[in-house]
Amino acid sequence: MITWENYEEYMVMHADGELTPAQEQELMSFLYEHPDLQSELTAFTMTKMIPDEAETYGRKAALLRPVPAAEKPKVIAIPVWRRYAVAAGVAALLFASTYRLWTGAEHTGGEIASVVPVPAAPASVAPPVAATPQPAQAMAQVRPAHVVPDVPVPAQRPAGQATRPVRKPVNTIVHNNDVPAMAAVDIDRLPAAGVKELQATQKNIAPVVTNVPALAIQDREDDTEEEVAKGSLIDRLPISDTKRSGMKSLASDVANGYGKVNSIGQEIARSNVSVKLRNKQLIFSF
Amino acid sequence: MNAEQYNTCVHEWSDALFRFAWKCTGQQSDAHDVVQGSFEVLWQKKDEVLPAKAKAFLFQVAYRQSVDNFRKRSRVMFKDAPEESYSPVNPDLKKVLDRALAQLEEKQRALVLLKDYEGYSYDEIGQITGLNESQVKVYLFRARKTLKEYLVSVENII
Numbered sequence: 001m002i003t004w005e006n007y008e009e010y011m012v013m014h015a016d017g018e019l020t021p022a023q024e025q026e027l028m029s030f031l032y033e034h035p036d037l038q039s040e041l042t043a044f045t046m047t048k049m050i051p052d053e054a055e056t057y058g059r060k061a062a063l064l065r066p067v068p069a070a071e072k073p074k075v076i077a078i079p080v081w082r083r084y085a086v087a088a089g090v091a092a093l094l095f096a097s098t099y100r101l102w103t104g105a106e107h108t109g110g111e112i113a114s115v116v117p118v119p120a121a122p123a124s125v126a127p128p129v130a131a132t133p134q135p136a137q138a139m140a141q142v143r144p145a146h147v148v149p150d151v152p153v154p155a156q157r158p159a160g161q162a163t164r165p166v167r168k169p170v171n172t173i174v175h176n177n178d179v180p181a182m183a184a185v186d187i188d189r190l191p192a193a194g195v196k197e198l199q200a201t202q203k204n205i206a207p208v209v210t211n212v213p214a215l216a217i218q219d220r221e222d223d224t225e226e227e228v229a230k231g232s233l234i235d236r237l238p239i240s241d242t243k244r245s246g247m248k249s250l251a252s253d254v255a256n257g258y259g260k261v262n263s264i265g266q267e268i269a270r271s272n273v274s275v276k277l278r279n280k281q282l283i284f285s286f
Numbered sequence: 287m288n289a290e291q292y293n294t295c296v297h298e299w300s301d302a303l304f305r306f307a308w309k310c311t312g313q314q315s316d317a318h319d320v321v322q323g324s325f326e327v328l329w330q331k332k333d334e335v336l337p338a339k340a341k342a343f344l345f346q347v348a349y350r351q352s353v354d355n356f357r358k359r360s361r362v363m364f365k366d367a368p369e370e371s372y373s374p375v376n377p378d379l380k381k382v383l384d385r386a387l388a389q390l391e392e393k394q395r396a397l398v399l400l401k402d403y404e405g406y407s408y409d410e411i412g413q414i415t416g417l418n419e420s421q422v423k424v425y426l427f428r429a430r431k432t433l434k435e436y437l438v439s440v441e442n443i444i
Binding site: 008009012013015016018022032040044046047048049050051052053055056057059060062064065066067068 | 288289290292296297301302303304305308309318321322325328329331365379380382386387398399401402403408423426427430431433434437438
């Protein structure tokens with residue numbers, strides 16, 4: 001209990017931050033009863049010393065001890081610009097290969113152009129990887145009509161069948177309504193080879209892209225032997241050999257770049273390293 | 287504690303230790319000696335001191351060396367000199383507090399610095415100084431009262 005004999009002890013403990021919440025409350029009640037003591041509490045509070053951070057020890061170097069080689073962490077410094085350069089290169093290759101794919105398809109006529117805007121099959125029908133054994137059946141479930149519209153439309157289902165959300169086409173190739181080749185095409189007017197190609201690839205546009213070697217690295221394990229025998233879809237695209245070889249070259253470059261980045265990432269993940277950014281360098285300590 | 291951890295302690299605690307020693311001894315050169323001596327002891331005992339306890343260990347050594355140093359040389363310059371430079375026209379609180387600190391005996395001063403500079407609790411201060419908690423409380427009470435009376439008297443002068 002705070003009295004006239006011990007109130008100063010409470011004030012000192014208040015200044016030192018050593019009072020419990022209950023004692024703080026008790027002190028405040030005492031001060032409420034004796035407001036003339038408030039200035040004394042303020043004076044005790046002002047006795048707190050404040051360290052001057054500018055006063056530093058200037059002889060730290062003399063105190064430091066050499067660290068034995070066994071204790072020293074291994075450090076690899078990689079300039080940040082190199083990392084960004086790799087990322088920019090991969091992005092540029094992706095863009096270039098996509099652009100080549102798009103422009104190549106545009107110049108070859110209606111077959112491949114009509115493939116581009118076709119909506120994707122429902123998620124349950126087929127994954128993006130070309131793994132569906134019977135693409136024509138999958139197509140029949142999704143699109144019974146013979147007309148390929150310019151704008152993706154929801155899949156039509158038989159009456160009584162539960163409707164499921166239709167996955168939108170993978171946004172790899174930008175659809176442009178102004179391009180004449182993108183206009184609706186009656187599938188009956190397409191050459192037979194084009195229709196077959198369309199059905200084979202109409203699950204969505206992703207197979208066209210994911211079968212590019214550079215982009216299908218993560219899916220390769222899922223490829224069936226049958227698909228491997230067919231080769232990538234680049235081989236099956238109706239484009240000239242010059243463009244095909246160019247696309248393959250680009251895809252190979254992308255695959256190599258991606259593979260290098262991926263292997264670096266896996267190496268980092270496997271090793272017990274810490275990564276920190278300092279100035280213009282990435283510091284890997286392990 | 288290995289050499290790497292010891293060097294980390296140097297970077298983290300040498301400044302705080304220096305400020306504490308400087309205020310305790312009142313002399314910058316003595317503070318340098320105290321800091322150097324404290325880290326020398328830490329290096330010798332590095333196999334026994336855990337990194338988490340290194341700071342308290344350093345302040346324990348510095349406290350002993352500062353108090354011993356102060357007693358050995360019986361310096362009172364710290365008490366007398368600053369008073370001359372006091373200017374009531376510009377009563378900087380920090381300067382007034384520094385002068386008030388010089389009025390305290392060495393043990394009280396060390397305890398106030400451990401409390402205010404480093405934020406140690408009464409119990410932790412007791413472990414560093416070898417005093418029990420009641421003694422710490424009494425020392426700090428007397429120190430605060432002296433400091434407060436000095437501040438009030440200065441304000442009265444102003």
